[in-house]
Amino acid sequence: MSAVANAPVDFEKQEIIKNDDGTKTIISYKLEKGVKYKITQKVKEVKIIEKTNPAIEERKKWAKYGVAVSDTKDLLTVGDDVPFFLGVNWKEMQEQYENKKNKKTVKSFVCSNCGGAHLSAQCPFPKKSSATAAASAASGAGAVPASTGKYVPPSKRALLAANAKAAASGEAILTQEEMRKKEEDERTLVFADLNLNTTEDDLTREVLKYFQYERCRLVRDRNTGRSRGLAYVSFYTKEEAERAANYWNNKGYMNIMMRVRFVQEHRQNR
Amino acid sequence: MRPIQMFGHSRPVSQIRYNRDGDIIVSVSADESASIWYSNSGERIGTFNGHNGSINSVDISSNSKFCCTGSGDSTIKIWKLENGQELQTIEYLPYIECVEFSPVDNKYLLVITAGVFKTHGCIDVYAFDNETGKIGEIVFKIERNPEVDSFMEFKRASWSFDSKYIIIGCKDGQILKYDVEARKIVHQEQLHKLIINDIQFSPDRTYFITASKDRFSKMVDVMTMKTLKQYESTGPLNSACICPLKDFVIIGGGQEARDVTTTGSKEGNFESRFFHKIFETEIGRISGHFGPINGLAVSPQGNNFASASEDGYIRLHHFEKNYFDFKFDVEKTQAALAS
Numbered sequence: 270m271s272a273v274a275n276a277p278v279d280f281e282k283q284e285i286i287k288n289d290d291g292t293k294t295i296i297s298y299k300l301e302k303g304v305k306y307k308i309t310q311k312v313k314e315v316k317i318i319e320k321t322n323p324a325i326e327e328r329k330k331w332a333k334y335g336v337a338v339s340d341t342k343d344l345l346t347v348g349d350d351v352p353f354f355l356g357v358n359w360k361e362m363q364e365q366y367e368n369k370k371n372k373k374t375v376k377s378f379v380c381s382n383c384g385g386a387h388l389s390a391q392c393p394f395p396k397k398s399s400a401t402a403a404a405s406a407a408s409g410a411g412a413v414p415a416s417t418g419k420y421v422p423p424s425k426r427a428l429l430a431a432n433a434k435a436a437a438s439g440e441a442i443l444t445q446e447e448m449r450k451k452e453e454d455e456r457t458l459v460f461a462d463l464n465l466n467t468t469e470d471d472l473t474r475e476v477l478k479y480f481q482y483e484r485c486r487l488v489r490d491r492n493t494g495r496s497r498g499l500a501y502v503s504f505y506t507k508e509e510a511e512r513a514a515n516y517w518n519n520k521g522y523m524n525i526m527m528r529v530r531f532v533q534e535h536r537q538n539r
Numbered sequence: 540m541r542p543i544q545m546f547g548h549s550r551p552v553s554q555i556r557y558n559r560d561g562d563i564i565v566s567v568s569a570d571e572s573a574s575i576w577y578s579n580s581g582e583r584i585g586t587f588n589g590h591n592g593s594i595n596s597v598d599i600s601s602n603s604k605f606c607c608t609g610s611g612d613s614t615i616k617i618w619k620l621e622n623g624q625e626l627q628t629i630e631y632l633p634y635i636e637c638v639e640f641s642p643v644d645n646k647y648l649l650v651i652t653a654g655v656f657k658t659h660g661c662i663d664v665y666a667f668d669n670e671t672g673k674i675g676e677i678v679f680k681i682e683r684n685p686e687v688d689s690f691m692e693f694k695r696a697s698w699s700f701d702s703k704y705i706i707i708g709c710k711d712g713q714i715l716k717y718d719v720e721a722r723k724i725v726h727q728e729q730l731h732k733l734i735i736n737d738i739q740f741s742p743d744r745t746y747f748i749t750a751s752k753d754r755f756s757k758m759v760d761v762m763t764m765k766t767l768k769q770y771e772s773t774g775p776l777n778s779a780c781i782c783p784l785k786d787f788v789i790i791g792g793g794q795e796a797r798d799v800t801t802t803g804s805k806e807g808n809f810e811s812r813f814f815h816k817i818f819e820t821e822i823g824r825i826s827g828h829f830g831p832i833n834g835l836a837v838s839p840q841g842n843n844f845a846s847a848s849e850d851g852y853i854r855l856h857h858f859e860k861n862y863f864d865f866k867f868d869v870e871k872t873q874a875a876l877a878s
Contacts, residue, residue: 325562328603329577334623335586336572337547345581346544348827348854353540355813355823355865363824466875523875 358474386481386505456507458514459535460500463487464523472500476522480513481505501532542827543581545853547574552847553595554834558603561838563620564845565606566853569593573608575620578843581855585623589616596637600645605672607648609635615650617672626672633658637695641702642744645669647678649705651693659683660692662707679722681705690715690727694735699761700744706761708735712751716764726764730757736792737778742839748788750779756790758816768819774808778834784841785862786816791846793831811835811846815867822865827854 284296288311295310333340354362379385382392421429425445432442443451460472469487477485481504488499504510510531518529530538548568555566557578567573573587573594592612599606599620606618611634617626633655641647648667654660660683666675683692691711698705704725707715712731717724731751740747746760746767752775758768770779776792791811809831813823830849837844843857866874 322560322562324603325560328562331584331621333583333585335588337574337583337585340547340583344546344583346546348542348544351540351542351825351827353823353825353856353859353861355861357820357822357868359821359823464875464878466871466878471871523872 356470453503454532456505456510457501457503457532458510459530459532460502460517461498461528461530461535462525463496463498463500463527464525465496465498467496467498467500467523469500471523472502476517477502477513481509482513540825540856540859542825543855543857545576545581545583545855546851547576547583547586547853548572548851550593550851551830551849552833552851552853553593554597555836555845555847555853556597556599557836557838557845558599559601559839560603561840561842563599563603564836564853564855565597565599566834566847567594567597567608568851569611570851571610573597573606573618575606576853576855578838578845578855587616587618587623587625589625590614592634595635596639598639600640600667600669600672601643602645602669604669607638607640609638609650611635617674619672627674629674632656633660636693639697640667641698642700643702647698647702648674649696649698651696654683654692659685662693662696662705664705679719681707681717681724689713695738697738697740697747698744699740699747704761706738706747708738708749710734712753714749714759714764716761728764730759730766731755733775736776737834739778739780741781742783748779748781750776750790750792752776754792756788758788768816770814770819772808772812775831777832780835780837780844781816782837782841782844783839785865786867787822788814788816789835789837789844790814791832791835793828795831809848811844818867818869822867825856828852 280298280300286294286296288294292311292313295312297308299306299308352363352366354366356362378388380387380392381389382396383394385392428445428448431448435442469485472487473485483503483505485500485502488497488501489495490497504513514529514531517527519526548566548570550568550570552566552568555564557564562578564576564578565573566576571590571592571594575584576582577584587606587608590608590610590612592610594608594610596609597606604620605626606620607615608618609615613631613634614628615635615638616628618624619626631652633653636651636653639649641649645667648665650663650665652658652661652663662681664678664680666678668675683690690709690713692709694708694710696705696707703719705717705719707717709715712729712733712735714728714730714735715724716726730749731753733752735749735751737750738747745762746758748756748758750756754772754775756770756772756776756779757766759766770788770790772790772792774793775795776790778792779788779790781788789811793809809828810824810826811832812821814820815822828846828848828850832846832848834847835844843855845853845855847853
């Protein structure tokens with residue numbers, strides 16, 4: 270839908286163009302709040318012929334008898350949504366579904382020592398003393414220009430610091446959302462050249478079993494729903510992503526060699 | 540998946556069956572009535588009223604014209620499906636355990652009577668006419684002599700391909716194979732430890748699945764009588780069926796009704812469980828009933844299945860896309876190799 274400039278149009282008429290691939294393009298116009306809109310729709314007509322057994326059709330005409338004559342509507346109810354997943358790991362799938370339904374998110378851990386995705390007690394790095402930790406936090410905040418005199422919330426300090434640095438070197442200044450995306454891209458891998466039969470479930474169950482990943486999404490064709498042999502996987506840390514890339518790059522999965530790269534690299538060589 | 544709950548019986552439903560075209564479900568209950576339903580919408584077409592006791596078993600003729608019910612009031616009745624007319628009644632002394640028509644042409648009607656009132660349990664096989672719905676003379680009987688025979692009373696029986704054999708499940712877990720032509724029992728085996736509650740055949744009737752109280756369900760070949768596969772549950776089983784279209788079996792059951800009050804609600808095992816037919820692993824469960832499942836049936840077309848329970852509900856499940864698309868890991872790698 271796009272707004273159209275002055276050209277005089279007939280709002281009643283529809284323009285239908287037949288395409289070579291059997292689809293139709295319908296172009297129509299409408300007026301909404303004084304703005305003209307051009308609507309272009311691509312339509313595919315599909316004819317479905319269903320054949321039924323004549324005996325079944327005959328049975329559908331039967332009159333009711335017995336107690337069923339006085340049946341009320343509350344005899345039939347549509348039951349609650351029952352989770353039904355097929356697979357060897359049906360139990361986990363069912364649990365995941367119920368967690369999603371109850372909006373229970375899996376608790377993610379943030380280490381107070383290094384900021385990694387594990388319990389503080391299990392941190393592999395040497396423990397910082399509280400004084401040095403405070404000092405490092407102060408040094409992070411130290412980059413904020415103190416001259417403004419305004420209070421800056423801790424969540425925005427890193428952004429301000431980065432933007433101050435970018436401004437100094439003449440780069441573009443980012444918003445918080447862009448910053449978050451950039452940060453996520455740094456720890457996201459692209460699994461390319463996948464077998465088209467691979468599902469998201471396969472990836473999480475077999476390929477990513479020994480890696481700590483945040484999310485995994487398989488790219489599918491919007492029209493057909495078929496896999497395009499591409500998956501984006503975000504890991505918790507950049508190190509973890511590197512580990513996965515080193516392990517899986519040029520390795521075979523489901524009889525095809527995968528190509529595993531970081532997002533930036535993938536976009537450059539597309 | 541959203542099942543359709545059909546509440547037409549006020550007491551436990553004892554058995555359900557589909558007709559051969561898969562568009563009609565018939566259910567019988569302990570509330571002395573039988574109901575027939577459309578399988579696509581769950582709408583009730585009619586009820587058969589006339590029995591004076593709980594109905595234990597039911598079967599539909601293969602042309603979907605007649606229906607036979609066997610009841611606890613010691614009678615079997617033939618009904619016309621179209622208008623619910625009662626055609627014929629045969630009276631017995633003991634109550635009826637099971638009725639079943641022979642497949643395809645419905646030449647025979649098999650009736651199992653229980654071993655009470657000084658009888659020892661018996662199978663009567665009547666001649667049956669598919670077009671008029673008339674029960675004829677008794678063709679042959681399978682009788683149990685407690686002094687000679689080592690098996691207990693019959694519980695369930697079903698016809699194999701071509702009406703060649705009758706497979707009989709006994710109350711002590713033994714399975715019998717009766718040759719119809721030779722008129723004798725040709726095979727006897729202790730298949731289960733406890734009562735066999737259900738026997739259902741595959742679509743081609745060359746193998747069958749049993750459900751027993753000893754929480755096992757076994758798949759047996761008719762010709763060799765070898766146990767091909769077995770499926771283990773955590774509670775007693777009342778019913779089992781083989782899915783057409785996909786390589787699945789569904790088994791169901793649960794804590795016996797009289798034990799329900801003495802155990803926790805979560806230990807009931809009132810789910811219908813899906814097993815892979817070949818690999819014997821459990822691949823899914825559908826919960827929803829709050830009483831043990833008495834009857835399970837899959838439509839012969841394989842696109843829906845119904846479960847009937849002690850709680851009086853029938854739940855009708857239409858399978859969704861994930862059911863038809865499902866592939867086991869081995870099948871998936873095979874598809875990957877082919878591509």
